[in-house]
Amino acid sequence: MASSLCENCSRLVKELAAHLRRICREFEQKIRDVFRELCQCTCFRVTPERSLLRRETQEFLRPLHEDESQLLSQEGLQTLTRLAASENTDLQMTAAMYYLHVSHHLKSRLPDDFMEPVMTLLLSPDLDVQKTVSLALVNLLVKNNESNRDAIIVDGIIPLLALAKSYDPRVQRNATWALLHLTHSDWSTRILCQAGGIPVLVLLLQSSDSEVQFCGCTALCNIAAIQEHHPKLLSIGGHYLLKSLLTLTSSSVQKNSAQACRCLQTLSKNGNYKEEYLKLTWCRMQILFVNFMCSSDPGAADGARLCAAPEGAPENPNRCVDRAGHDTPLCAVCTSTKPRLLGALLSPALSDDTLLHVTSCLRHLMTWDLLRCNLSATITAEQVLGLVKLSGQTHKPLLSYNCAAITSKLEMTEEIFALLRPHYSTVSQYLLVFLQKKDVKFQQLGIVTIFNLKKDGDFSSLLADSELEVQLDKVHAQTEETRRLLQMVQPLPPSPVNPPLSQTKH
Template sequence: MGQLCGRCMQLLRDFIGFVQRMSSDLVQGIKECLTLISKCSCLKQNSSKNRQLYKPILQPHERVTAQEFLQHIETDFEMSPLGKDPLEALRTLSFSENPGLQQSAALYYLHMSQHMNIPLPVEHLEPFYALLSSADLEVQQMSSLSLVNFLLEGNIDKELVIQMGLLEPILDLLESEDPTVQCNSCACIMTLAVSEKIQQVLCKEGALPVLALLLESPDSEVQYYSCAALSNLAANVQHHKALLRPSDRFLLRTLISLLSSSVDKVSSQACVCLRNLATSADIQAEMVAENALPKLCSLLASGSEDVRRASIALLWILSQHPPNQDTLACAELLQSLGTLLAAHKTDSVIVGHTACIIKNLSLSKNRQRITESCCVEGLLRTMLLTDTQEDSLRYVTSCLAELAKQEGAMLHMVQWMDEPLTKHLVRLAGQLEYPEPSFHAASIIQHMIGHEKMMILWKHHIGEIQAYIKNFLTHQEVRFQQLGISTFCRLRADLDFSLAFRESQMAKLLEQVRQQTEETQELLRVAMCHEDS
């Protein structure tokens, strides 16, 4: 078989660069390029004896098809890119042994993938097999990129890709020596690996070990897309056994090493993949043992929002496993968490996860370390700026309420309390729309009663405190009623609060609660007796 001459090859290279820039005169460029190639002597049958031994590059029907295809591009592309005539031409060009004609088909698909906003008919998928299986590198690059574009835009049914047998050439391209082809094929698998049925096919066809090896690619784009594909597969717990073979923790170690990547999206995606894998206590313990913690602490200080959020989410998962808590409650991480809260008070993802981590660590024997860290102040200051509607406020107030139960931590909290914080706590306790922050705020107040500094601050808000206590006493939930009674009893020891309670006839409300409680108890006794009989 003959080959294109150097002149024609250079024309194609120039044209590929042109397509990548996607200028407005794409159609004219295709016409001129293929016209010049078709007229060159290197593509014409030579009558000499030496040439008689080789099969012609262009078959007669291919030459006619190419000319008709050019006419379609020039006159009808915008009107009917998916018509019957261009489809037949695409089939002919795609299955041609001439790489130049294959490139023209690949270019056509690439242009469609970047401009089309309707589903690609199933019959237009057929030529993809030939294009993805082409020996020509530029055809591989363009066809794999166009398939990625179609998948990302939702113009191709993912299951049809599998049914049409396109997974085989996609997996073959993973082992290409060209980073662009590897990147595109990884991106294809990333978009495909979101349906459980397709995930099973990918695992069965051996995609996992190849994707894992690509994590070590020197190309950061290949690292990112292979990691993203693995993250999607790791989101399904049933694949964890295949991903994390007990005898070989290659994937786990490689992902942890990628946490130190200088490319933000790579380190962020590695966090996501590790988070998806960290579903068992054993795997979490291995991550900590593999020295992931120092790397995650560094990522908390990243200038990238995605990196910060991904790393704090992984740390939250690790903090849920009690054996990890001693290691996590180190001075380095606590300092990083406090600094993170101070720098990103309004980031609800950061605030919520950080509060959950601190609460998890406070349940261990390391409470003193947390009390002495900057985390307590960070949580209090964050509470001031967090909107009541944010879920993160529930996590912050829950963490502070848990800390307030411990005498040492509570005393430390009192040191940081001032008028703005006091006013905010009382306001939170009094709002009724979001019950959890209300309950937690009231619990913090209840635990701080009795300290001279706090009693002076609380007296500026006697009316508001009385109001939320009344709401608690009539609340449907018993825990609110109990907290209201407990707060009332503790505050009544103060003369100013005691006088205010008498003037507001709080005693009558308490009597009503008592009567209701007795009635409820009597009904329960009757019900229990009836059950026993």
């Protein structure tokens, strides 16, 4: 059959076909070379050793569904050792999962030999392998198995503490997560502290990773909940723990800041260290309280509650400010946030308990001259109304006391009197209730408030011949009677005016 192509086109087609055949031969050779190299690699080459390891792994996994005695066989240990030492992360994960299964089901002592592959798995480059075997160690410890104690401390916790000091944040995260889980049990917490875990956890507060900081701080919080560990926590030189926690309270991560406040609050309950704690932390906690109160973050109210520790306030906060050097930052905070500070008390989002904590702390802050001046100069009519209403409620007496105390500590200038005058009737009512109470602190607050308000002629006119004035006279009479009775029990000391009885007789 004759070709319909000209001579030139026929030549071009033949050259193209020859070129394609050459390319196909080269491509075929390239494929052969690639597969030859792949077959030589251990990843693809099926060697007798690899086939044996696969069969051993299958046999090794079979006891997972059998009785406990089969979990810890000598053959299983040999296979575990080989799997842990393998460069294949899937095989390492198989070993880690086996340990996790054992940690859930084992009721007897874990043989010491079975702890040896754990170190290898903890040093695996695969983070999932690390995390799985870490969880297995946690499970073994929280079971409170005394017989495993020494082995797990040496072969379990100490490697975890070493990993927690890694420069790789991902490795740190896994190790710290495991250490945190150890603090969920009193028994394992005690072991962790004995193994030297506290200094490591304190160092983790300085980590650049916020999750590591949170896990480390939460672990320290759990440890601080057991008072027997307080000496170890607070014996680190130079108040390092308290200073590290105070630094963490400034974190931009809300949960880290709140957790640091929670840990400081827990430590403040130790009477042996209370004075030391107050010197270092009180001023900073009050600055944090102001920041939390003026934050729009939904979790800020809880943070403010954690910063509020009214039972621990020093007698002279102004002296504490001078020593700590916090007057400048506090002034800056007050200047930028004072319009919202008392306004936060009017928020309907605050629960009664949170409101109680917040007002208790604010009451102590009002003894701070700097803050009292700022608030007195910027308080609004709406905020005064809110304080008066809370002072007059009766279902929470302490809340009423706190708000009345805040009001009484305002600087009684003409501007403050102008804000209070519309509410003098309500103020008189709750002051009458205070004077009628048997609790002396309520009576004293009522007397101080009346003394301050009498500087305003309008209040003095309202007080004259009122039920409040009658009750005030009763309290005065009771006080004088009490003083007379006390003098009968404990006579005045000798003086030129009151000579001893023996001298009088002669």
